[in-house]
Amino acid sequence: MAKGNYHHGELRNALLDAAETLVCERGAEGWSLREASARVGVSPSAAYHHFTSRDALVHALSGRVLARLGERLSGAAGQQPDPGSDHQQRLVAIGRSYVRWALEEPAVARLAFGAGATDSETAISPHPHDVLDAELDRLVDAGCLAVSARPGAEFVVWAAVHGLATLLADGLISLDDTKAVDREAERVVRAVLSGLTQETEASPKWPTARSAHTERLAKRQTGSSSGTP
Amino acid sequence: MAKGNYHHGELRNALLDAAETLVCERGAEGWSLREASARVGVSPSAAYHHFTSRDALVHALSGRVLARLGERLSGAAGQQPDPGSDHQQRLVAIGRSYVRWALEEPAVARLAFGAGATDSETAISPHPHDVLDAELDRLVDAGCLAVSARPGAEFVVWAAVHGLATLLADGLISLDDTKAVDREAERVVRAVLSGLTQETEASPKWPTARSAHTERLAKRQTGSSSGTP
DNA sequence: TGTACATCAGTGAACGCGCGTTCACTGATGTAC
């Protein structure tokens, strides 16, 4: 906005905004760097002062989108009233929020997950994965999930919620309205949490999964800790 | 193969094969109709005698891939020994098979699901969804799943398994080896089935989901039944 | 306060490219008589 437009000032963000809008309108892959530049009213080459390539733009957008999702999820959990006897409530809220989000802008969700594993420059904060993680810890603290069932539980919950979200976003499953989506998300979360709760003892040791996100964190820490003895 | 190559004879299938190989090599979107034709040793225009557009090729490929997945899933269930007391075993096998499949050729899986909802020409048989459905019916018959929990249970299981499969395929979660993948799949399936089993009574009514696949079947049936009074 | 100058963030033309699709064509195949 305002005055001489030779220097845009906010071009980086403006390009990300334009790209996101294009993704909404035309799908995760159906747009070009040239189009995004044109929307912002800038020449295609201007983009290269802010992103090294189209791919870098995509990754940056993915990061921004995932961070927003993280905020949204932790917000959803935080807005839940005092759990009373229903300790699964906050996790239900998270699952619901995740699924709703994927359904609001399916193409954006697809892009975010598609580019998700490759970007390592920017820290995504709060990362959706961390939000889920913290919530499961709460559940253990409340005595509603056995300590033995806790390791890797986030991947089970994440898988279930993510699966519902992507099946809906990709149109492989349909539900009639938002209400139905919310309730289906609730069913999935409750089923999976109840199942995990039953694991308790005598269960086999489950494998150790790692998320691309925590992987990155770990690398960063070992890298810096080697410098601080 | 053999003799005068003016008439290929199997061009349609050959193009699908080439496209599938290209998807493996370069990702779900990183290939062109021209490339596929070139691999088969045919001019690009030849493809138009078998597919109305590149998009039609993609959909046909998706259908073929999904049908193969269906076969594989039902095969995996069928190979399980007599369940004994473990009635979840067959479903664990299905889930394992689904996840393994997605991990073997992630790009192909992505393409199959991405194009999945739009194709309505060819019936996919056996459809993965149907295989799952049948198996849950078995579970009810065996008395291991309440009749009240059965409706829509396939979507809960599908979501969980599909989520794990896509998170792994997209690199958002990593596991060390095939063994770990198998065990994680088992954990997810067992968790979700145990959760569903607990639903039994007094649970709220869950929404009615529809899959793009059954939707299509329904349409076909109403269409033909109107002609046979 | 005024001027010189480095740096930053744009421009716009050009590059080479491969794409999906169309078209008029032609060689091979199979069928009717």
Added chain:
DNA sequence: TGTACATCAGTGAACGCGCGTTCACTGATGTAC
């Protein structure tokens, strides 16, 4: 069994297109003295 002919499944040249990226450039900004 042999020939005429319709149909099928290829060819190859051409279309117009938009793409990502590069390059030498230039106008605006901010800092040092």
